[in-house]
Amino acid sequence: MAITTYLEAINQALHEEMERDPNVFVMGQDIGIYGGVFKVTKGLLEKFGDLRVIDTPISESMIAGAAAGAATQGMRPVPEIQFSDFIHPAFDQIHNQISTLYWRSAGHWRCPVTIRCPWGGEVGGGPFHSQSVESFFVHTPGLVVVAPSTARDAKGLLKSAIRSDDPVIYFEHKKLYRSVREDLPENEEILTPLGKAxxxxxxxxxxxxxxxxxxxxxxxxxxxxxxxxxxxxxxxxxxxxxxxxxxxxxxxxxxxxxxxxxxxxxxxxxxxxxxxxxxxxxxxxxxxxxxxxxxxxxxxxxxxxxxxxxxxxxxxxxxxxxxxxxx
CATH class of the missing domain: 3.40.50.920 (Rossmann fold)
Known part of the structure; x- marks a missing residue:
């Protein structure tokens, strides 16, 4: 057992899933060289290289659209939207493209995208870095929306989301990154079922x-x-x-x-x-x-x-x- 923070649990999940499946890759603003603004993706670039850890321009629409395209070609992208407050430029791609692909193709196409989205307040972030936007996506048929509350589920839900064939919005709370921690087994695979409270x-x-x-x-x-x-x-x-x-x-x-x-x-x-x-x-x-x-x-x-x-x-x-x- 090892004391693991919520943030570390997410980082572990990314490492484990990228090791397990070469089709898994991450992309987003500052996630590579910088390791993410919260350091959630720290160490991924050094381990997996810049073909699987991709620093993107500041364009949320492009991030979501590129992830959707990659998913249709057999990849399992894990894009990061740096703050949930900035996800709105990507809403068209998520709401009209990613969430509907399975249904409008009569089940012939899947879009296994897991969009990581730091959210929530109590971090002194003000109106543009503290919003809770989950209602927009809970109202979008075709998506799975998760919001872990513990370190164990932060890891288990992310691993399950990446393995899912459905598109998932993964809300990770910024206040919990370093304030929540628990003992997690080092040699046990943690998978939290989607859709189960x-x-x-x-x-x-x-x-x-x-x-x-x-x-x-x-x-x-x-x-x-x-x-x-x-x-x-x-x-x-x-x-x-x-x-x-x-x-x-x-x-x-x-x-x-x-x-x-x-x-x-x-x-x-x-x-x-x-x-x-x-x-x-x-x-x-x-x-x-x-x-x-x-x-x-x-x-x-x-x-x-x-x-x-x-x-x-x-x-x-x-x-x-x-x-x-x-x-």
Whole structure:
């Protein structure tokens, strides 16, 4: 076993998959010589060379388009969009080309692209380096969208994504890069199944659903609530599309109460989709309204005081757990 950070787990996954499959290659801005702005791709250029570790121009549309073309020719590209805030120029390639290729070719063509996308706030990045943009892609049929919350799943989801024949958007949270770590076995292959959520904490009073940085906060909030005799069940979604309804339904049937915690703005976020599904399919088993804890419907702030106000806190999550449990 070795203590491994979230960032190191991603780097290990890239090394292992590039060693395993010569068709896997990485591309993006500053990922080669510089090793990535966060050093996630450090060491790849030295080990695999510049034909498989490709520094690109500052053109997200080109990065996504070139990856799509390579994927149709038998390669398994892993492009990096340096910050999720800058993925929008690539949206046409992702939404209209990559996500639809399998369907518009009647299953004859696949597009196994895994797009790595650093996302999220609480890093002092301001409005152009802190956004949560997952809702755009969860609303795009044909994609798989993942957002690991732990070092183990950061590694396991990336390895599974690269091996998948479906295009995957892999959201890696910048705040977790060096703040989350755990013991990972050195000689065990870690593969996390796509499309499967994980019950990270058992409970009986309230179901708390989250992902990414907010999952870490939800776990701390659940421990705080336990000091008051409230046992919250915490689900780490891991995959946002497709939604693992089975795991969610099993938990909510047990607790009768549910809350979703997301960093993204409130309106039309991932939590809205989960709340709608529960209202449509589990309404008569709910003992209270589904609650959402979210960011605000504003651009992400830069000032540290405003950033801490914008992002859901452990105390806020704990308070809502207690409020729901008492209903």
């Amino acid at each position: 994980r019950v990270a904490r058992q409970g009986r009073h309230v179901t708390v659903i989250s992902y990414g940085l907010m999952f870490q906060k939800a776990m701390r909030a659940a421990e705080d609530a336990a000091q008051h005799g409230i046992e919250a069940e915490v689900i780490d979604m891991r995959t946002l599309l497709p939604i693992d309804r089975e795991t969610i339904f099993a938990s909510v049937r047990k607790t009768g109460k549910c809350m979703i915690v997301q960093e993204a703005p409130r309106t039309l976020g991932f939590g809205d989709a989960v709340a709608a599904i529960l209202a449509e399919e589990l309404f008569w088993e709910l003992d209270a309204p589904v609650r959402r804890i979210t960011g605000y419907d504003t651009p992400y702030p830069f000032a540290p005081t405003m950033e801490s106000f914008y992002s859901p806190s452990v105390d806020t999550i704990t308070a809502v757990i207690q409020d729901l449990a008492e209903m």
